[in-house]
Amino acid sequence: xxxxxxxxxxxxxxxxxxxxxxxxxxxxxxxxxxxxxxxxxxxxxxxxxxxxxxxxxxxxxxxxxxxxxxxxxxxxxxxxxxxxxxxxxxxxxxxxxxxxxxxxxxxxxxxxxxxxxxxxxxxxxxxxxxxxxxxxxxxxxxxxxxxxxxxxxxxxxxxxxxxxxxxxxxxxxxxxxxxxxxxxxxxxxxxxxxxxxx
Amino acid sequence: xxxxxxxxxxxxxxxxxxxxxxxxxxxxxxxxxxxxxxxxxxxxxxxxxxxxxxxxxxxxxxxxxxxxxxxxxxxxxxxxxxxxxxxxxxxxxxxxxxxxxxxxxxxxxxxxxxxxxxxxxxxxxxxxxxxxxxxxxxxxxxxxxxxxxxxxxxxxxxxxxxxxxxxxxxxxxxxxxxxxxxxxxxxxxxxxxxxxxx
DNA sequence: GTGAACTGACTTACGAGTAAGTTACCCGAG
DNA sequence: CTCGGGTAACTTACTCGTAAGTCAGTTCAC
Numbered sequence: 001x002x003x004x005x006x007x008x009x010x011x012x013x014x015x016x017x018x019x020x021x022x023x024x025x026x027x028x029x030x031x032x033x034x035x036x037x038x039x040x041x042x043x044x045x046x047x048x049x050x051x052x053x054x055x056x057x058x059x060x061x062x063x064x065x066x067x068x069x070x071x072x073x074x075x076x077x078x079x080x081x082x083x084x085x086x087x088x089x090x091x092x093x094x095x096x097x098x099x100x101x102x103x104x105x106x107x108x109x110x111x112x113x114x115x116x117x118x119x120x121x122x123x124x125x126x127x128x129x130x131x132x133x134x135x136x137x138x139x140x141x142x143x144x145x146x147x148x149x150x151x152x153x154x155x156x157x158x159x160x161x162x163x164x165x166x167x168x169x170x171x172x173x174x175x176x177x178x179x180x181x182x183x184x185x186x187x188x189x190x191x192x193x194x195x196x197x198x
Numbered sequence: 199x200x201x202x203x204x205x206x207x208x209x210x211x212x213x214x215x216x217x218x219x220x221x222x223x224x225x226x227x228x229x230x231x232x233x234x235x236x237x238x239x240x241x242x243x244x245x246x247x248x249x250x251x252x253x254x255x256x257x258x259x260x261x262x263x264x265x266x267x268x269x270x271x272x273x274x275x276x277x278x279x280x281x282x283x284x285x286x287x288x289x290x291x292x293x294x295x296x297x298x299x300x301x302x303x304x305x306x307x308x309x310x311x312x313x314x315x316x317x318x319x320x321x322x323x324x325x326x327x328x329x330x331x332x333x334x335x336x337x338x339x340x341x342x343x344x345x346x347x348x349x350x351x352x353x354x355x356x357x358x359x360x361x362x363x364x365x366x367x368x369x370x371x372x373x374x375x376x377x378x379x380x381x382x383x384x385x386x387x388x389x390x391x392x393x394x395x396x
Numbered sequence: 397g398t399g400a401a402c403t404g405a406c407t408t409a410c411g412a413g414t415a416a417g418t419t420a421c422c423c424g425a426g
Numbered sequence: 427c428t429c430g431g432g433t434a435a436c437t438t439a440c441t442c443g444t445a446a447g448t449c450a451g452t453t454c455a456c
Contacts, residue, residue, distance in 0.1 A: 007402055114229050114231055210434080251436090
């Protein structure tokens with residue numbers, strides 16, 4: 001009889017994507033440490049055991065979110081490393097923001113500050129962060145062109161990555177903004193600052 | 199007889215400071231959500247109930263850390279808002295870094311991303327953040343001098359605060375650096391960037 | 397009828413918070 | 427100076443709630 005049990009006819013692949021979408025939002029909003037599997041299940045309209053049967057564990061679910069977000073971002077950012085140095089940084093930011101458009105919380109998942117050290121989750125996030133940092137560092141090196149020591153370059157790379165985080169964070173607080181409007185704002189600010197520094 | 203019980207003769211005031219120092223480190227490293235009262239007690243070489251008798255709760259302990267960090271930072275940053283616009287940003291950064299020198303994790307506590315919304319802990323952190331943001335916003339407004347719309351200014355303020363966070367974060371990964379060396383690095387980078395933008 | 401999609405109800409671990417008691421320091425009375 | 431008693435500084439050993447993870451199934455599509 002119509003208890004709540006039994007299949008609903010949703011194929012695994014589709015259900016997995018749906019769970020991932022919900023999970024990214026929960027992980028992005030509350031961070032890994034505060035995220036609750038029960039809440040994810042409720043938000044997805046299914047029960048907890050189904051999630052476990054598809055993703056094994058909280059870590060497994062987070063890893064799946066991470067891979068989707070990380071691989072996507074690395075790919076898009078790599079593709080943006082072509083133009084002349086002057087505009088490359090802006091191109092990269094545009095690529096990131098465009099990639100994040102459909103799922104803005106992907107960035108928060110990748111840069112979650114609550115991942116316990118020494119776990120697979122932490123290590124995997126670190127790998128993706130390192131890849132993005134390496135891409136940023138390449139640009140920074142070229143920009144500085146030997147005019148600064150390696151530690152200064154490392155610091156600038158760090159500043160660059162965090163500026164992107166800041167822009168994405170601001171975007172999350174201003175949902176009505178689009179990828180284009182954000183990029184445009186940053187471009188305006190960049191030229192205003194350059195002018196002020198004259 | 200000499201069980202582990204009974205007073206050790208440490209006066210409350212002194213013990214409280216010691217607990218706070220340990221707690222800031224734990225909260226700063228692991229973030230509020232992952233921090234454990236048991237671990238703080240162990241690291242401080244005392245038992246959990248003593249912490250509770252002095253600070254009431256995990257929230258109470260965190261609040262105490264917050265007030266020490268927040269009040270200190272707000273005061274020092276306010277004092278740095280005097281020079282001409284050109285150097286004010288650098289002065290502010292220098293003030294922050296100098297203030298953080300004895301307890302670098304204060305910044306991480308103030309900007310902990312895992313504070314549950316709607317709690318006293320979250321609200322208090324927000325108040326201090328807002329104060330610092332307001333100081334930053336004042337500088338940004340003066341710098342832009344009406345040449346940008348309010349949303350652009352808001353974004354720039356956000357970028358500024360996150361850049362400070364980034365610098366502090368880099369510092370935590372390079373413990374051998376001093377307040378002065380960090381400030382010097384940022385100054386060098388700022389002038390290099392200004393030159394590149396020419 | 398068989399396997400994939402699903403669930404209600406459980407167990408378990410861990411961390412916040414507490415009850416009840418122990419010891420050492422301090423200070424006033426003799 | 428010294429001998430109690432009161433209180434501040436402590437601890438061991440608990441309770442209790444919450445969230446991860448699991449068991450034993452039920453139902454539907456093919």
